[in-house]
Amino acid sequence: MYETTYHRPSSVDEAAALFAKGAEAKYLAGGHTLIPVMKQRLASPSDVIDLGRIKELVGIELSADALTIKAATTYFDILQSADAGKAIPAIVHLTSVLGDPQVRHRGTIGGSIANNDPAADYPAAVLALGATVKTNKRSIAADDFFQGLFTTALEDGEIITQVAFPIPAKAAYSKMRHPASRFALTGVFVVKTKSGDVRVAATGASQNGVMRVPAIEAALKANWSAAALDGVKISEDGLLTDIHGSSAYRANLIKVMAQRAVTEAG
């Protein structure tokens, strides 16, 4: 590791101000992405600004229409939340198959979506549920938020404060774990909204990260059932090929995981 200055701001405004002052600052949430990268000497921020202890960034709120998770809430807290379990059990299930206990006790939803790892689980939930990402500057719709491999709509220094998930009529997440990293080799989140729309998001499959799957959305809108997807063919174009899975295999997984998620969603 290189030398860096560690800060513990107690508010979002203080954090943003520290960021602006630093030569090359980085925010720290759970640390499971930033710290390993720093240990490998692949990143050397001048300042590390810890968002994890800012009270206004921690908590879960439930309204009639939305489950709002504040950005620095840990996965563990989500797992323990009765509100989350009641409102969107699919999110709780996703959280339970994410990482491992050590990751779940430290990792945060804000950190996950700000990083936008192409195999992360949370982007699939945010995109499929059509959530709204609120920052210290504005609100960003999920469809506008994810912009490619490790790229989001966030501007330099912008801090995610919370994510508001509209409560769906039906939802589920089915994940094929990458055997080594336990990220998503392919994970599919399916949603039937209260207004009858269908949104499906796949993570781990594409070189660009989380993506909508229009072919599956159309088939499910016509017929919400696993069988409705039997005849659907997913294109391999743009899908990842690596030692753990060919693009043909990932295309297959998009379909199979979607089918299993639909069955799970009921």
Next chain:
Amino acid sequence: MGVEGIGASVVRKEDRRFITGRGRYVDDIKLQGMTYAQFVRSPHAHAKVKSIDSSEAMKMPGVVGVLTGQQIVDDKVGNLICGWAITSKDGTPMKMGAWPAMAPETVRFAGQAVAVVIAETKNQAKDAAEAVVVEYEELPAAADISAAIKPGAPQLHPEAPGNVIYDWAIGDEAAVKDAFSKAANVVSLDLTNNRLVPNAMEPRAAIAEYNEAEEHFTLYTTSQNPHVARLVLSAFYNIAPEHKLRVVAPDVGGGFGSKIYIYPEEMVALWASKKVRRPVKWTGDRSEAFLTDAHGRDHITKAEMAFDKDNRIIGLRVKTHANLGAYMSLFSSAVPTYLYATLLSGQYNIPAIYAEVVTVYTNTAPVDAYRGAGRPEASFLLERLMETAARQLKVDPAELRRKNFITTFPHQTPVIMAYDVGDFGGSLDAAMKAIDYAGFAARKAKAKSEGKLRGIGFSCYIEACGIAPSKAVGSLGAGVGLWESAEVRVNPVGTIEVLTGSHSHGQGHETTFAQLISERLGVPISQVQIVHGDTDKVQFGMGTYGSRSIAVGGTAIVKAMEKVEAKGKKIAAHLLEASEGDIVIENGEFKVTGTDKSIALPMVALAAYTAHNLPDGMEPGLKETAFYDPTNFTFPAGAYICELEVDSGTGKTSFVNFVAADDFGRLINPMIVEGQVHGGLAQGIGQALLEGAVYDSSGQLVTASFMDYTMPRADDLPSFKLNHTPTLCPGNPLGVKGCGEAGAIGASAAVINAITDAIGNNRLEMPATPDRVWHAIHG
């Protein structure tokens, strides 16, 4: 069997310090004035080193020195060697290229060191290492066997044209040709034995200290065999004469073969400690372990089996290409030859065998022995062939094997090995019963009706361990003998120390060996200390690998104990005024048989050391040494059966059951044996389903961390059901065979046989990842 004797599942003595964080591993050791080493490593798989500029690095804080490959060559430190001479079919010796500890001119695998920074702290060393500027001229790389042997391939070593190290054969080519010409059926199989990274939990580390006043070196190192390290460092690497070099292997966190070899980093640490006149410590990180620990396996094989009309095997023909990596590691030449091809008879009565092995240099990390070392490759090949044959010949896989089992012993195979004893049918019976083989067809049908693919697979393995005898291995090209030593010291007040040439890096010797003493001499194991791992304490030993320690190390202890007993009986007889022949040892007491006259061992010991009243002419003291050279290998064997289901939508495999029936001869500590089997099975299953070291075509290691290299986790594995079907080994007084590698040797074939059964496609390579299995199902 007492509560702490042979056969008792005594809780391990060493665990107390391990699980309370009080182990003393190399990295825990701190010496006064210690400096830290960080290696500068080549990012290229094949390149010329044009220049090394350390001027900026030398100016950085805390830097004590920057040393290069040219300097180590100039100081006449010897090149690393391979210690087993293999001769090609045409009579020429193996073509060994030069391997300097740090590359002065040419790097041949990504991660090879070219320089080392020595600094006051580890971070200062790392910072300065980044400031060392190395100019490389990249060369084309040959990153796998086919790239290395094709015409026009880049040449790695001038000594080895075409990158071929040797082209060796064993067996009877003419007899095999004859068998195949008469065969009623021929079964062929092409298969790969996938390359593995050992990944012991503790990465390698070394601390070297030079005592200028005495011109004496001390090396603390993560070694499975500190005496071999001292021998090699002294005789071949010119570090120091043996009597001026102490090697200590303290607590070591796993080896699996990867810590047998004497690596560049240890050599450099020793040499550097004299150059900078400070102790030098190097602790590898996990990336370095992936890049530079000796890898395992990496064979490509074509195999064919000839059957007569009664489905008896009449011939076996094998052609293997084995990748040894960029340089020949210490044992590397023996692994795909004498540790592999000599096991190709398996459990079967095969009259004619012919095997050819071509070893190849590639721009990848050196490859050497890794848990099983050659025997997993042989067993996998044979057991996949047998299952393939059963399917082709339309015979039950258990019956085909049974028909061909060796049933009379001793049995001389056509490939050197002479099996002493065994009961292959007994193990197979036990395994079939344990898994309820009779009920499998119904279970498979039921699964099918539920849309699931269920399969069952067999693996009847045999292996050779306790590698021996010295004369035999010497005649086959080994540079060392393979005996073991033990010194049993009874202290004056009756406690016992056993100095063993074996080394425990997870095996539990401190407990098992103490049990041997407890059994014979009736001393509680709390009063027995097993001493190992220090060349200052134990005079010489060959270390621990190849599942040798109980058969060879344990027998050496028994033989030393016999000498102690004999002397003890003489002293007791003298003190009790009885005849020596009437003395027996019971519960730690020397008794005159048929009377109540006895004297406890501590009193006998005290008598030996006070020497007030010893038989005329007897020397004081009660301490005896034995060197034991076995007369044959031992042959653990068994049957593994695996039942599993494949999810046809994802290709993922889930275990239903995994049973083992192993013949390890006598078990000293059944709990430790079970632990060994579990670990071995985890590694065998890991190879079959999960693990695989992959290089891209430019020689970059793609699987260079746990994010891409899939290590088995507990939830990847089934709950194993172990059974024991022992036949006592006639070759040693304990009747033991060894058990450390069996699981890693036999498990893989059972898994692949079961998956191929489930999916109805016999073409499937390891690791059988969900991706590969799905493609095997769907195309």
